[in-house]
Amino acid sequence: MAGKPSVIVIGAGSIGVCSAYFLARKGAKVTLLDRGDVCSGSSWGNAGLVVPSHSVPLAAPGVIWQGLRWMLNPQSPFYIKPRLSWDLATWLWRFRAACTEEHVSRASVVLRDVSLKSIELFDILAAKEELDFSYERKGMLLLYATEEGLQAGRHEAGTLRKVGIAASEVDRASLGERMGGVRTNAVGGMYYENEAHLVPSDFVHALANRARSIGVEVRTETEVQGIEMRGRKVAGVKTKAGMLEADEVVLAAGSWSPGVAKALKLRLPIQPAKGYSITYEKPANAPRLPLMLAEAKAAVTPMGNMLRFAGTLELAGMDLSINQRRVDAILLAADRYLPGIRDGLRHVRTWAGLRPTTPDGLALLGRSTAFDNLTIAAGHAMIGISTGPASGLLVSQVVTGEKPFTDIAMLDPQRFT
Template identity: 45%
Template structure:
């Protein structure tokens, strides 16, 4: 079957990989050149530990408090925008404990399936991508942080995700090369980390070798349909691309594109920042998340990347220095060796997480358009869930039984 994928982020490329493996003829279309965007500069964590959806009890109260702190990790730019207001209402409804209970096992299964696929890919792709399967530390410095992390760890163990509570000296033993100040931590030994830009290059390389066609600098503007099927994609150059099957994997841009097909799939762009420090003298060797500050720290080869912040601001690339300062100021509270001043020449990267309101991705066939499959809305976990999403997309196309139950992930569940 001939398949066109719109979007060459991690979701599009992983879909291309598993579709090609299943013997399909695949083309990937991207408005960029397959070297930039959310899938390249993220924190590189592969996180079975993250089984709780973003929409969960308590998160709204926390978010409201953060809204009024200029360097906090969360912000919504106040504006009268109907999509944003609907999204917030759906988010509020999804925070109900019953919805969270329903979502957790699905996220667990997606994450664990994806981690297994990463283990395979680390051996199967020709180029290396600094993949290390050594776990992840959730670190805390306050009694409230401790309470939250230990409670999540208890739930993790109940649902089959291994989590080990550690004392400050046990945390320090894991990091002999640098000082760690904590009240304690939780180790999730099943997590992994990698260099996302290298993973993306390794995928592009492999896909090119296996005959996948790449169409860079090609922005899909709209669709042409006939009898409930997409027949052509129309590009910014007024080109018409004839299609047989289409996969939409356009990240934060997906909602807008789908409006052209009268499909409602709410997505907000959760802007985040990362900063990469080249070869610091002293640094941790395990990835960690600073619980109270929501900052992620990941060793990547000899470098160190830290990232955080979620701003719902309407797709602006502008860097808010206060948010980046917020990230930087959290670091030395846990790692005194990482006191990094905010300077003009810091390598600051911006990316837009495609956030669904219920914290679950959208994966599956469209109900309205027969030859359209959608994959997106992975928010903070798109890198982690790339491989399993790609595999599921291939299963959908081949009408096989999906490896993970897709009933809660339907792309038109909010329509």
């Protein structure tokens, strides 16, 4: 592209803010729009884990049978709300097709590259750029309640080692010490050393403020209500403040992206996957590093001055209501793995968020083939904080025509059509 483009970024969550920041760093004139406040979507109350160890996509062999078993248990970490929905049916069909060893090994490489780049960028943003988001690199400990779970954990660690993600097993006797004195009933653990954690809302807000300081215009309470097309161009986005125009448009509206894309007659295969977090004031005896309760698929993150429990994955449509039974299931799992962990805790907030989830566990990131000036950056599922900075960098490279730092063919937004 000749000269520096003007760019509208739709959505000020982790992905939109990171995209706006890196675009501005490359000299683009960026307007960042959100229908609410900055970080008012899924990026707000999540578990704050930066996890190269999540480089195995959700769609993996065995997941479907496990999912069917969970469906029968109202306190399980997974649920699909039965409903007649063509989009859900095709999504599940594509998910099933992606549950192969071959897909897992190819996708893991892409996820690893993006995750490791993100860690590098988080280090820079926290240390050199001095953004304060309580970033800590202490690794992460997975706890297994059963021998069967530990066995599955060893298998997963083996898959990850093949793509260069280091993992070491921790025996039962050493678990408590690793956590800083926390009691556990786990039979064993797996330590991933290259992981980090942070306060996600602090990260997104701090980066949005830095983006503002380098020229990004951030417009909150500015919902994109429609999009005007002119041939193969997105001519402008309609907001209550009128039509806004730019050379380029980036769609980064998380779980709301398919709704926005409909105005362009594009179907994005993203299902909102609801999860919950329960945040407490951090007690003096909190674990010293983040934990994953492996079989329960729940996270326990000591972030900043908070202790956050998070988990469950519900395919229930665009529904942010809180199902207390599932929230309780997260807390009961914590009690099972970590007896006494919740004693005397002071509750701050219970929250629900929608992970934008694609059938094959990879984001949709790249140029649309239908429009010459549209880039899509959505569908980051359970790792949109973790992969945020690298995704933002990729968006800036795609929009400005630079070579992406890694091969993004597998992220092609058109791959399902």
